[in-house]
Amino acid sequence: MAGTALGVGASTFLEVFYIQFSKDGKVDIFEHEVLKKLVFILRFGLLLLVLSGFGLMVLWRLRVMGPDVFFSARYLTKMSVVLILLFTAFLMNFRLINLRIGSAISITSWYWAMILGIWRNAKISLVLLMTLYVVSIALVYLLLEFVRSKTIKSK
Amino acid sequence: MGNKENIVRSTLISAGVAIAIIVVLTIGGELNPPLKNWLASTFIHNWIGKGVVSSAAFLLSILVFSFFKLRFLSLTVLLWFLVLIANASAAVLVLFFLAETFLLH
């Protein structure tokens, strides 16, 4: 949970501060340093999330929890979300993806990792969960674009 | 320096040879049980046998190729050769076991 909390917090503030700092069309040295610190916290949160995920998986394996847990819709969705998050972070680092799309995927994935971590009694099918995830990425992208356009207009 | 560059080229070729041997031993062992049994009886377990044989082939291959002057072989081409062999071998193994599970039984 610590990893998820750091990641959700850092990704949210990263988005908020980046939009705010971009208002004047440039990011100065101080603003760049702030964003760098948030990226560091985000990466640390991601590392914690991945390591704790492995730890949980090993515990389940030792307790022989079996397919009911490992192949549950909630767990499979969370694993997919984390893999997509890792892959998106990789692509964003090497500028192989549009950063606006990347940040929408990233922030949506962090919130989904948090929701799936808390919502232990989720009884929704895998297909529906993944569909909701993809739809929420699109909605978050549109929301961020709307906020960005309003912020630049208010300059 | 020339010798070091030659050894690096030999290493790239040998890594490809080792990977190819792993694939041959794996598929060969599944299709020809006596080979798998030989590996198991010689090396305690057939998986250990594949590791030992591929490692031995890797080292022998470096030794053999390091005697040749390999400067004419482009380093970039050798790297791409290894990338191709690794990806193709992984795909071949997965497809083989998929076929063995769902098509042949």
Next chain:
Amino acid sequence: MSYLLIFVLVSHIILGVLGAAFLVAYLLAFSKNRDDSGYLTRMSFFAFIAFTASWIFSGYYYVTYYGKAVKPIILKAEFSWAHTVLMESKEHIFLFLPFLSLALFAVTMVFRREFSENKKLSFSVVSLCFTTVSIALLVTIFGMVVSGAVAK
């Protein structure tokens, strides 16, 4: 399962993930044109050591315990393909990693000074590193699914 077997099971996971992490660090440093060229050599060397150590630990677990105690459970259960496809693929594909990481280490150690000038060479080195990371990730995912197929 004895404490020794738990130790080797957990160790092979940690070492495999570490190996992949060292190679991701290699890729990140490569993209930033780090002048500290010893860094790339160290990362590729540590990745080779991590994968080789994971090889040894996983081999011990596989040879002494998995075949007798875990494989029969998976084969009798609902997801028998987890062994016949995923475990069989994983245990053999995993053998590639020490060779690939050693090749990467060798190229980096001798030719690292040419990486910044020769774009074709640097792209092929990145491709080898990316292939190795992808194979490590594939092996990890297969392992997670195999773990899930072990039912009471």
